[in-house]
Amino acid sequence: MDYQAVLEEVAAYARPLVRHGRVADYIPALERVSTDRFGIAVADIHGAVYGVGDWEVPFSVQSISKTFSLALVMSQSHGGPGGDDDIWRRVGREPSGTPFNSLVQLEAENGIPRNPFINAGALVVTDRLQTLTGDASTSMLHFLREESGNPDLAFDQAVADSEAAHGDRNAALAHFMASFGNLENPVPSVIEHYFWQCSIEMSCRDLAVAGGFLARHGLRADGTRLLEAREAKRINAVMLTCGTYDAAGEFAYRVGLPAKSGVGGGIIAVIPGRCTLCVWSPGLDARGNSVAGAAALDHFTTLTGWSVF
Numbered sequence: 001m002d003y004q005a006v007l008e009e010v011a012a013y014a015r016p017l018v019r020h021g022r023v024a025d026y027i028p029a030l031e032r033v034s035t036d037r038f039g040i041a042v043a044d045i046h047g048a049v050y051g052v053g054d055w056e057v058p059f060s061v062q063s064i065s066k067t068f069s070l071a072l073v074m075s076q077s078h079g080g081p082g083g084d085d086d087i088w089r090r091v092g093r094e095p096s097g098t099p100f101n102s103l104v105q106l107e108a109e110n111g112i113p114r115n116p117f118i119n120a121g122a123l124v125v126t127d128r129l130q131t132l133t134g135d136a137s138t139s140m141l142h143f144l145r146e147e148s149g150n151p152d153l154a155f156d157q158a159v160a161d162s163e164a165a166h167g168d169r170n171a172a173l174a175h176f177m178a179s180f181g182n183l184e185n186p187v188p189s190v191i192e193h194y195f196w197q198c199s200i201e202m203s204c205r206d207l208a209v210a211g212g213f214l215a216r217h218g219l220r221a222d223g224t225r226l227l228e229a230r231e232a233k234r235i236n237a238v239m240l241t242c243g244t245y246d247a248a249g250e251f252a253y254r255v256g257l258p259a260k261s262g263v264g265g266g267i268i269a270v271i272p273g274r275c276t277l278c279v280w281s282p283g284l285d286a287r288g289n290s291v292a293g294a295a296a297l298d299h300f301t302t303l304t305g306w307s308v309f
């Protein structure tokens with residue numbers, strides 16, 4: 001496969017959609033990013049990386065971090081009966097069908113979020129990572145530096161501060177879950193670590209490389225094992241069904257890959273056994289997914305025939 005040629009063709013297909021959609025404005029620091037940007041990268045399972053456009057420009061990973069926090073928690077607390085991790089007692093794995101920051105299901109479902117990729121679920125996962133590591137956001141940053149091979153990865157303090165200043169919704173979710181006994185750490189510390197992890201800046205290149213363990217059935221870049229193969233399979237499955245919020249059905253229909261999006265405009269996608277992709281373009285659709293990014297991934301699987309279906 002000539003990855004570079006495929007990426008050029010994908011970029012040409014998606015470019016007319018760049019500037020479509022809206023930049024997330026509920027986190028004011030994200031509003032400053034230009035909608036003109038478009039980049040896409042592929043990292044194959046052997047470590048080769050290809051990219052076009054703004055593929056080396058760092059952006060705010062936002063909810064893409066939810067994939068890595070789940071992986072870190074699963075890697076550190078291998079399972080109970082049937083190999084299931086304890087985290088699944090505290091968070092479900094069904095699509096929510098509601099927006100990523102919705103409160104509505106939590107009361108009826110006793111403070112157990114539908115899945116780890118909506119905000120409520122990610123707060124539970126961050127809480128667990130905080131208990132396991134003592135410093136959830138820093139342990140994630142170190143992991144991402146190692147897996148991406150980029151020691152310069154950093155938090156974006158302006159984004160973390162901006163989100164904290166406008167974080168009433170996430171604070172409400174956390175307090176509500178705490179009232180059901182579903183948080184182990186104090187709410188202020190959980191939301192602070194969550195905002196920090198969302199603020200990490202990475203490029204398409206960094207994210208495609210760092211997500212390689214999902215395509216390598218759990219093996220890290222250095223060949224050591226992060227996750228059992230069945231755990232990597234499970235994360236990919238939850239990405240497919242829940243990774244693009246209440247658009248996961250539409251995304252599976254169009255793209256047919258496990259994927260996780262963020263309101264910074266990035267989307268990572270996994271082709272197990274082959275490669276990991278990351279695309280970035282900040283204009284978002286009504287559900288919070290990158291318009292040009294989703295179109296690019298759609299065209300990539302159409303050109304290559306490499307969906308999981």
Ligand SMILES: NC(=O)CC[C@H](N)C(=O)O
Nearest residue numbers: 062063100119198262263
């Ligand atoms: N969908 C997202 O990327 C949301 C992440 C964002 N930090 C939030 O909590 O609202």
